[in-house]
Amino acid sequence: MAKTNTSKQEDTHVDGRRRDFIVVASYAMAGIGAAAVAWPLIDQMNPAADTLALASIEVDISKIDIGQSITVKWRGKPVFIRHRTEDEINTAQSVELSQLKDPQLDVDRVSNPKYLVMIGVCTHLGCVPLGQKTGEIKGEYDGWFCPCHGSHYDSSGRIRKGPAPVNLEIPPYTFETESLIKIG
Amino acid sequence: MSADKFSNPVVRWIDHRLPIFSFMDHELNEYPTPKNLNYFWNFGSLAGVSLVIMIVTGIVLAMSYTPHVDYAFQSVERIMRDVNHGWLLRYIHMNGASFFFIVVFIHIFRGLYYGSYKAPRELLWILGVLILLLMMATAFMGYVLPWGQMSFWGATVITNLFSAIPFVGDSIVTFLWGGFSVDNPTLNRFFALHYLMPFLIVGVVILHLVALHRFGSNNPIGIDPSGPQDTVPFHPYYTIKDFFGLSVFLTLFAAAIFFFPNFMGHPDNYIPANPMQTPAHIVPEWYFLPFYAILRAVPDKLGGVLAMFGAIAVLFILPWLDRSPIRSGNFRPVFKIFFWVFFADCIALGYLGGMPAEGIYVVLSRVATAWYFLHFLVILPLLSVIETPKPLPQSLSKSVLGGSAMAGAASAVKEKV
Ligand code: HEM
Ligand code: FES
Numbered sequence: 001m002a003k004t005n006t007s008k009q010e011d012t013h014v015d016g017r018r019r020d021f022i023v024v025a026s027y028a029m030a031g032i033g034a035a036a037v038a039w040p041l042i043d044q045m046n047p048a049a050d051t052l053a054l055a056s057i058e059v060d061i062s063k064i065d066i067g068q069s070i071t072v073k074w075r076g077k078p079v080f081i082r083h084r085t086e087d088e089i090n091t092a093q094s095v096e097l098s099q100l101k102d103p104q105l106d107v108d109r110v111s112n113p114k115y116l117v118m119i120g121v122c123t124h125l126g127c128v129p130l131g132q133k134t135g136e137i138k139g140e141y142d143g144w145f146c147p148c149h150g151s152h153y154d155s156s157g158r159i160r161k162g163p164a165p166v167n168l169e170i171p172p173y174t175f176e177t178e179s180l181i182k183i184g
Numbered sequence: 185m186s187a188d189k190f191s192n193p194v195v196r197w198i199d200h201r202l203p204i205f206s207f208m209d210h211e212l213n214e215y216p217t218p219k220n221l222n223y224f225w226n227f228g229s230l231a232g233v234s235l236v237i238m239i240v241t242g243i244v245l246a247m248s249y250t251p252h253v254d255y256a257f258q259s260v261e262r263i264m265r266d267v268n269h270g271w272l273l274r275y276i277h278m279n280g281a282s283f284f285f286i287v288v289f290i291h292i293f294r295g296l297y298y299g300s301y302k303a304p305r306e307l308l309w310i311l312g313v314l315i316l317l318l319m320m321a322t323a324f325m326g327y328v329l330p331w332g333q334m335s336f337w338g339a340t341v342i343t344n345l346f347s348a349i350p351f352v353g354d355s356i357v358t359f360l361w362g363g364f365s366v367d368n369p370t371l372n373r374f375f376a377l378h379y380l381m382p383f384l385i386v387g388v389v390i391l392h393l394v395a396l397h398r399f400g401s402n403n404p405i406g407i408d409p410s411g412p413q414d415t416v417p418f419h420p421y422y423t424i425k426d427f428f429g430l431s432v433f434l435t436l437f438a439a440a441i442f443f444f445p446n447f448m449g450h451p452d453n454y455i456p457a458n459p460m461q462t463p464a465h466i467v468p469e470w471y472f473l474p475f476y477a478i479l480r481a482v483p484d485k486l487g488g489v490l491a492m493f494g495a496i497a498v499l500f501i502l503p504w505l506d507r508s509p510i511r512s513g514n515f516r517p518v519f520k521i522f523f524w525v526f527f528a529d530c531i532a533l534g535y536l537g538g539m540p541a542e543g544i545y546v547v548l549s550r551v552a553t554a555w556y557f558l559h560f561l562v563i564l565p566l567l568s569v570i571e572t573p574k575p576l577p578q579s580l581s582k583s584v585l586g587g588s589a590m591a592g593a594a595s596a597v598k599e600k601v
Contacts, residue, residue, distance in 0.1 A: 074366035
């Protein structure tokens with residue numbers, strides 16, 4: 001009697017563990033299945049193939065006079081191209097790295113110091129800073145000023161004052177010729 | 185459940201199989217309600233009506249609206265000029281959002297003053313805060329749909345908030361946009377979600393009401409009804425009071441729609457969206473201004489975003505911050521003062537959120553933001569320990585009718601009714 005009892009108990013015990021395993025395994029499979037179904041539903045929100053394929057653009061910069069800027073559209077965003085004055089280049093180059101919130105040398109931000117090419121989107125929350133057109137506020141560092149929450153950028157597009165965490169972004173670009181740049 | 189409660193045989197037949205009429209009778213007719221509720225208790229039903237108004241006008245607007253960057257602005261202008269009664273429907277929807285928020289804000293401050301978030305109503309309160317969050321998301325996405333300058337730049341700034349999250353921030357923003365900037369995919373999904381979310385709100389509202397009817401309404405003196413002598417049936421006493429409140433509300437609402445339909449809007453939203461040019465002074469809709477002020481008050485990007493979301497998050501844990509067993513502010517002399525200071529602080533934040541972020545405004549925003557959190561995280565927990573409350577009345581009836589002799593009279597009157 002006692003013997004059968006024990007073996008019965010052992011049986012249930014073994015059965016119980018087997019069942020635990022089956023239960024855990026089926027929950028795991030169901031979980032993986034649910035995740036596999038959810039993924040396309042979520043990932044469809046990421047950029048579509050045609051959005052990703054947005055072509056690069058070419059810009060003729062020969063028409064930009066010294067001290068003038070133009071704004072072109074690339075990937076739905078404004079890109080600032082500024083033909084800088086001697087003065088602006090000198091100030092930008094003479095700034096000590098220790099004075100900068102996001103330390104970067106001016107030479108690391110341009111391929112030709114005369115032309116500053118950068119994405120005209122404030123790194124704080126995405127507004128387009130002022131300072132492209134003559135007469136617009138250029139901020140305390142004679143570069144760009146974002147009116148949304150008051151970020152000041154210098155003549156190299158580096159953040160000097162305000163809530164923006166980093167410098168204005170530099171897009172990938174190359175000089176095709178002296179006066180033609182390809183962005184993207 | 186006695187079937188002969190209803191005289192109509194059809195109603196009886198249905199109710200026997202699907203007790204929907206018994207349910208309505210129980211929750212809307214005989215439902216015992218404290219008899220001392222003041223007009224601040226009207227705002228729950230007003231919020232419900234506002235939600236229905238938004239859903240009805242929204243669905244008919246959707247029949248003429250086109251969610252595409254090239255057509256959205258024009259389709260809204262067409263609603264305003266050519267669609268039959270389109271101007272009315274849009275003005276109702278546009279101003280309805282503002283009135284909805286006014287009602288809900290009053291509803292929330294009512295809860296804050298009378299301690300309606302305290303046990304056993306913590307989940308009821310939490311569901312309410314959840315509704316507020318869903319409403320904010322819905323209104324934000326709705327405001328993007330007309331695709332004006334404020335729509336576009338509001339969407340840009342708010343979605344960019346998520347870029348503050350370390351490491352994954354930029355991927356999240358790209359995911360939200362479906363591209364590299366706020367563009368057509370963004371507008372499309374915002375429309376889909378703007379259509380969906382009000383129905384999610386309906387779901388949470390139902391849970392909110394289930395939780396409410398578990399223990400019934402709180403009341404201005406914050407003690408529980410001690411028996412039937414302290415309550416009245418919901419119908420006709422509160423149905424009629426709610427209808428009266430509703431007619432006042434609708435009068436004010438109609439005045440806004442017909443006489444000042446654009447007062448609470450921003451003129452820049454009648455300029456079509458231009459991704460290359462930010463308006464000189466961008467502001468969100470007025471109901472977001474206090475939160476916007478908190479965002480801007482913190483000089484750090486991630487810090488600002490955390491503070492802004494924290495301002496709502498702190499409401500979720502409020503039932504555990506204010507440990508005082510006394511619900512109503514009427515019996516908490518010190519709390520009462522701080523409540524009004526906090527109220528003024530919220531108004532100040534709203535004002536500051538609309539001002540440019542420079543000079544004295546920045547300083548004031550920081551002070552007001554600090555006070556906001558100080559109120560919840562330091563003052564309320566401290567008050568629950570050090571404050572000496574005033575003596576509570578013994579029952580609702582006594583507080584309504586005065587001295588103890590009157591309490592007996594009150595229940596006698598009740599019996600006659
Ligand atoms: C919680 C409820 C809702 C809130 C708070 C809300 C809020 C808003 C807001 C603030 C606007 C912008 C108004 C403007 O400036 O033109 C808007 C627009 C719109 N909403 Fe809603 N909405 C709600 C429910 C709905 C529902 C259920 C629909 C159904 C599809 C809807 C459809 C639309 C459409 C088509 C527009 C664009 C037309 C327009 O701008 O007037 N809304 N909504
Ligand atoms: S977006 Fe430029 S300062 Fe906030």
